[in-house]
Amino acid sequence: MTSQNSKTSNRWLQPRRVTVIAMHTFTQLVRMKVFYFLSVFALIVIAANFLDLPQFNGPEAIGVGELQMLKSTCMGVMKLFAVVFVIAATALLLPKDVEDRTLYTILAKPVPRLDYLVGKIAGVLLLVFVSLLLMDLLMTVVLSFRTNHLLVDQLSWAEARGWTQEAIDSERRDIIAQGPTWSFQGAVFAIFLQSAIIGAVALLLSTFSTSTLFTIILSFLIYLIGHFQADAADYYKATAEAGSNAFTTTMTKLLSLIFPNFQLFNVIDAVIEGIPMTMNAIISLTGLSLFYVVLYTMLSWFVFSDKEF
Amino acid sequence: MKFYRKIITLFALLLLAGTVKKPWEAAIGADLRHDKLLSEPLNLTTRESIGQTSSAVALGGLRSVVASFWNIRAYTSFEESNWVKLEDQYETIVALQPHTAYYWDTGSWHLAYNAAVSSRENENFPAPRREALHRTYINKGKAFLERGVKNMPGNWILLSSLGRLHGTASKYPDYEKSAAAYQQAWETGKARNFEARAWFYSLARCEGKDREALHLGRALFIADKNRVDTLCCLLFVLEMRQKNARPIEELVKLCFTSHADALRMLEVYKTNNAENLPITGVDHAIEWLKSVQNK
Structure with a gap:
């Protein structure tokens, strides 16, 4: 009976055990005062709200541009925060557990190393998710306020000039499309998905790296390579046809096989321009992110499984 | 397992996974491009012009942020009347965000x-050179806006701006292009009544399109909201131009609410005609209206 209990408790990916590790990681990161960043974000959002664009062509040309400016500034800050935070936090986790000797205590118990790694990455992702949610909430409130303000201003302006009902309705639709839409929420979710992948990459690197700084720098490099590799592949494909050397072409192909294509997550630019994000796009990106997170976590486990401390 | 053997195995596994994900990523990329959710990659010239830092930020998926800041920078160039720099900056901005109408519109307006006006009034240049620069910048503004329209074909704001630019008398006008742009703007179903009237004004100034303009003017005149001074006067002029035109009294009754209004509107129409709208018969009509008033 005891042996059976022991076998059950040693089974991989026990939800309760993973949740305990994830919540511990979450608390550990919260204690690092990361949420202080939110006050900085609030200031940026409020400042961006007062940003005015040069007006030359009547208010109808300006309103949508102002909303786009507000969205692009805030989304940029959100993305920057999510990426910097997920890389730094993940790179710090394992060295900090070794330094605090928490890792020895955990691994001395019947905790499979896979559960430990999954719990750690889940804790980081939970914190990024909560942070993005709070920033999204703040952003949505400010954007709603600005959108409503513009709607009142521009529609009364349009009515005063005797626009047709169709023109007024179209103006209303154009302004609302730039406000807090579901596509906008989808774009924030895409930021989270991208962060999850780069977090999993950082986890993999930290399992064999001996320096936190090295992990952080390499993770950022991979983040940039991930954005650049699709362009590079296109470029070398074109030059290969014109007779460029085979070595660079092969290297680019290898890079594109090894590193994730982060350009696919650049849908936020289109959403800022007011193009609606389809459910199909969200599902595809979620599936791809899940694939990467599982792949890099499993590879982390492969490296970490017999690592000696 | 030895560390190095492990790393080699790791790379082998990554390559294996890569062969699975590559076609998947390609399919997602194609879908996203089809839905216009992904922009074309940045070209080398744009990367060079935005500099290393901005390029890294843009590569990091923050093109819209870089474009926003470049738009603010371009405003400084406008304040400093640095037109060469401003032109470059707007080329970069629209390369970063090709689907934002505001940037196309603003860039074209600046040029x-x-x-154009600043170059014409720049006394550092001799007169012929100033005139040449003036024309060059107007043509650049038109070309820039035309590229914007090609990028965003259904955008009524860009089409309307193009119509205005081609239809402004001081901007080396091409009234046929102006009328076509206004017509397209109106046909999007999103534009204001103004675009329909502006289409009529441009059409009336095209060589040999009198009949077409008259039909459009008559159709627009039916709606009360279109009966603005310019439209009433222009319709009156086009009716007067017809070979078998109706008597002047009848036409005044048709196009205006009263003789007094007709006189006031036609006088303003004639004196404020900076946009070179046709004025055939206006003098005659004014004289007739005055004589009627004096009786």
């Missing part, structure tokens, strides 16, 4: 209006 065709601000840069």
